[in-house]
Amino acid sequence: MDFTFNIFAFILIFFGTLTLFLSYYLYRKEGEAVRFFGIMMLSNAVWSLAYGFELASSSIEQVMFFIKIEYLGITTLPLNWFLFCLRFSGNDKWYKKPLNMGMLIFVPIATTLLVWTNDYHQLHYKSYFMDLSGDFPMLSLNPGISYRLFTVYFYLLLALGSYLLIVKFRKSDPIYKRQNYSIIIAAMIPWVVNITYLLGFRPLGNLDLTPFAFILTIFMISLGIYRFQLFDILPVAREKVLDLMQDAFVVLDSKKRIIDYNLSFKRYFSMSKHTKVIGIRIQDLLPGQPELMHFLKEGKSGILELKVETEAGRFDLEADIRHLNENQINSDATIIKLLDLTKLRQEALTSTLQKEELQKLNQLKDRIFSIIAHDLRGPLVNLSEILKMISNNLITLEEFKTLSPSLSKDIMYTTDLLENILHWSRSQLKGYGINKELFDLKMLIVNEIDYHQPSANAKKVKIIQDVFPGEMVYADVLMIQIVVRNLLSNAIKFCHEGCTIEINAVHTKDNMIKLCILDNGTGIESEVLKKLFSGENLSTRGTMNEKGTGLGLVVCRDFIERNNGKITVESKKGEGSIFSIFLPIE
Incomplete structure (x- = not known):
């Protein structure tokens, strides 16, 4: 190839080579925006180098060869600029869609192919010739339809990229204003230069100053990279x-x-x-x-x-x-x-409530252990000692018969206490299941009355039930049985001789059955009533000195709530009590 170098060719080749090395350096840096900028510098380097060798060529064949190389940079430069602006402004999701990216790269590929095959269709250049009127030979071109369409594409991507930067910089902090201004001014330079070239204002004849303008733009943005640490403190x-x-x-x-x-x-x-x-x-x-x-x-x-x-x-x-x-x-x-x-504050309140609940549970556990250590141990020790005395013939049969009613009460108390402790402990275990099913409430009540009839007869307490057959309840049968058993046992415990216990059930408006257990016994003091289901109140002995622990009502409340029901109590000292259980029917 034959070259005649001039000052413009030297400038383009020198800065094109420098841009080429800078593009390689930037591409190796971390950050997608930096890499897009490095690729954009590569496009400009290809354009500048090829255009420099074009200006140094005198034959039209050699010029057209370098123009084909130029278009590898010309067609990809606006695309890389737009991708850089998208990434820099935080809109990188847009180009990651295959369809959007396909539309962007179609025009550069199509335009490059049209330039390389222009001799067959003249769609990009209608005609061209070597202009020898200037200081050195330059190509004079007559643009075709493909050239004009690509120019629209070129300006469209430049405009969209600049718009994205302006929108982003309007919302950014004043700390970034110097780097923002440097990028916006740099982006405007190729616009001004290329528009003046297309409008016919050409002080240097057919010399296209656009690649020179892009060199200036890239070096101004490069200044922002190092002086303002553009990519180290990206606004995005x-x-x-x-x-x-x-x-x-x-x-x-x-x-x-x-x-x-x-x-x-x-x-x-x-x-x-x-x-x-x-x-x-x-x-x-x-x-x-x-x-x-x-x-x-x-x-x-x-x-x-x-x-x-x-x-x-x-x-x-x-x-x-x-x-x-x-x-x-x-x-x-x-x-x-x-x-x-x-x-x-909500979390603090929840934490406080959880702390209080944990303290109550710990107190309840301490109380249960105390009950096991004293109330449970005492009757068993008494029974063991009496059995030893019988075995050693230390007491007569008549003396044993005298002691047997007291032993029987102790055994019944111990049995009920063990049942409540075991049921409550089991309910506190993680993963304890509830087997809900439909069952006849009347049958359960009748069975429990039969179970408690001996103790009721001993105190001449009359139990009357008025529950209709077929009253179906949806709950865990065993749990409800334990609740009813505890409430009936308490009612008998606090009844005087000749008292009456009534049991009835009615439907409520919210699809529940209200089961009431009423007695006209001793009643409950108001202070004790407030903490009846908490386990805090001390056990009160019955009318015949029957012992209790207060644990049974804790179990009752826990079991009823687990079955989506509720339990309430109304009582007056000396007038009796009414325990109401609300149970779902479906």
Whole structure:
């Protein structure tokens, strides 16, 4: 090949080679935006080098050869610029869709093929010839339809990329204004140069100054990379970090207008991503906050609590207000961090309730162990000693018969106590299941009355049941049986001789059956009534000195609640008690 180099060719070849090395260096750096910028520099390097050798060529065949190489860079340069702007502005999801990417690369591929095959169809260049009127030979071109369509594509991608940068920079913090201006000004240079070339303003004849302009653009952005650390403190990275934070941040200017914020701030006002917030006064978003307005007016920094009611709900917020002083970036800016105390207070309340419940359970367990150590051990020791005395002929048969009623009561008490402890302990085990089924409530009541009839007869207590046959209840049969057994046992225990116990069942409006067990016994004192189901009250002996633990009612409440029911009690001292059980029917 024959070359006659000139100053313009030297400039393009020199800076094209420098751009080539810079593109390789940037491509090796981490970060997708940096790599796109490196690829864009590669496209410009190909265009500049090939155009430099074109300007140094004198034959039309050699010029057309380098033009075909130029178009490898010309067609990919606007594409790489647009991809760089998409990534830099945080809109990289768009080009990751195969269809969108396919539409973008179709035009560069098609245009390159049309340039390489132009001699067969003249769609890109209608005609061309060597212009020898200047200081050195240059190609004069008559553009075709393909050339004009590609020009539209070229400007469209340049415009879209510049628009994305401008939109992003409008919302960015003032700390980035120097790097923002450098990129926007750099992006405008090729626009101005290429438009003047297409409009016919050509001070150097047919010399196209666009690749020179792109060289200047790339070096201005490269200056931003190193001087302003453009890719080390990307605004998009900063905004994504802020948006991932749970705490809300908002920045105000001197007129108390919002100039920056994160997504968590919008959450308190039920705003969508596209709701415009920039420029709104903070008092319009948070009305009725005189203390906050006083802090802002006086330029005070500090922490205060706000009660905010918006469409998103009611919030208790902690506002951390910081005014930037003169040694910082902007003395007129105010930063407010909002911490949601609502959830923290709810969690604290839940933790307190759980702590109290745990303390109650621990107290109940301590009490159960105390019962096992004393009340359970005592009757068994007594029985063991009497049996030893009989075995050693230390007491007569008549003496044993005298002791047997007392032993019988102790054994019955011990049996009931063991049952309640075992049932309660089993219910506290993790994974303990409830076998709900439909069963006839009347049959259960009749069986329990038969079970308690001997003890009732001993005190001449009359038990009357008025439950209709076929009253079906949906619950765990064993659990309800234990509940009824405990309540009947207590009713008999606190009845005097000749008292009456009534049992009836009625339907309620909310599809429940209300089972009532009424007695006209001793009744319950009001102070004891308040903590009857908590296990805190001390056991009271019955009318015939029967012992109890108070554990049975704890089991009753637990079992009823596990079956989606509830248990209530009404009582007056000396008039008797009414225990009501509400059970689901389906």
